[in-house]
Amino acid sequence: MNTMKRIMQERFSCRNFTNQKIKDENIKEILDLVRLTPSSCGLEPWKFMVVSKESDLAELSEVCNSQKQVKECSHAIIIIARNDLKGNCDFLRQQVDRRPRTPERLQKAMDHFAARFDPQTSDEIMTYATFQCYMACANLVNIAEDLSIKSCIVAGYDSQKLTKFVGLEKNFKPVLVVALGYSDESVPPKIRQSLDQVVIYK
Numbered sequence: 001m002n003t004m005k006r007i008m009q010e011r012f013s014c015r016n017f018t019n020q021k022i023k024d025e026n027i028k029e030i031l032d033l034v035r036l037t038p039s040s041c042g043l044e045p046w047k048f049m050v051v052s053k054e055s056d057l058a059e060l061s062e063v064c065n066s067q068k069q070v071k072e073c074s075h076a077i078i079i080i081a082r083n084d085l086k087g088n089c090d091f092l093r094q095q096v097d098r099r100p101r102t103p104e105r106l107q108k109a110m111d112h113f114a115a116r117f118d119p120q121t122s123d124e125i126m127t128y129a130t131f132q133c134y135m136a137c138a139n140l141v142n143i144a145e146d147l148s149i150k151s152c153i154v155a156g157y158d159s160q161k162l163t164k165f166v167g168l169e170k171n172f173k174p175v176l177v178v179a180l181g182y183s184d185e186s187v188p189p190k191i192r193q194s195l196d197q198v199v200i201y202k
Contacts, residue, residue: 007145010187014150015069017181021052022074026147027180031077033143037136041113043095045085045129046136049078049166049174063165064157064177073152073179078162079137081129083122084171087114130175137176144180152179 031048039045051060052075060078061071070076084091087110096109117125141151154177162174 003146004142007142009190011141011145011151012185012188013152014179014181014183014185015067015152016185017069017072017074017150017179017183019072020074020182022149022180022182026149027052027075030140030143030147030149030180034136034140037132037139039132039135040128043085043092044132045082046133047080047082047168047172048136049080051076051078060162060165060177063161064154067154067156069152069179070154070177072181074181075179077140077178077180078166078174079133079140079176079178080166080168080172080174081126081133082172083125083129085113085117085125085129087111087118092117126173130173133175137178140178148182149180150183150185153177154179 027050031050034048035044051057057073057076058071060076061067064070082091086092092113093110096113097106101109120128137153141153144151157174157177159174162177166172166174
């Protein structure tokens with residue numbers, strides 16, 4: 001069975017982790033690959049916070065509506081969106097300026113993004129960034145599965161408490177928590193709609 005086919009058939013939302021810890025080099029490998037996720041315009045409007053201390057995981061679990069898989073996992077990755085994409089912001093200029101450009105072409109690119117983002121509200125830009133984070137999340141859990149590391153994507157949490165837990169400035173907002181670890185659980189059967197039910201040909 002090829003790798004991606006196996007991942008799609010065997011990856012599931014794990015809620016019962018063992019006490020085995022993931023090696024630091026495996027966490028680094030996962031995130032080093034996740035950062036390669038494509039994003040709209042190549043802006044990469046995200047950060048990834050790694051949580052591994054038992055006391056921090058216990059606190060994070062409470063923030064996530066006391067979901068036990070967060071407390072019991074080896075590591076949790078908090079995926080954080082950023083909305084500092086206005087035309088005059090340092091982050092946007094840094095992202096745009098990574099490719100070789102003449103000063104004129106750099107300014108043209110900055111003007112393009114200013115025209116796109118400056119009229120938008122902070123919430124609208126955050127929504128745009130959040131969509132990019134969802135793509136990174138999908139890659140994260142599949143990359144972990146390839147290393148036999150199980151995962152659970154957690155979207156149920158107290159937003160204000162999670163923002164406080166993350167402790168970053170106002171341009172950053174946590175959007176998902178991913179619990180990672182090892183498990184003795186067997187892979188549950190996949191119950192999905194059939195191909196004919198979900199595909200429309202026009």
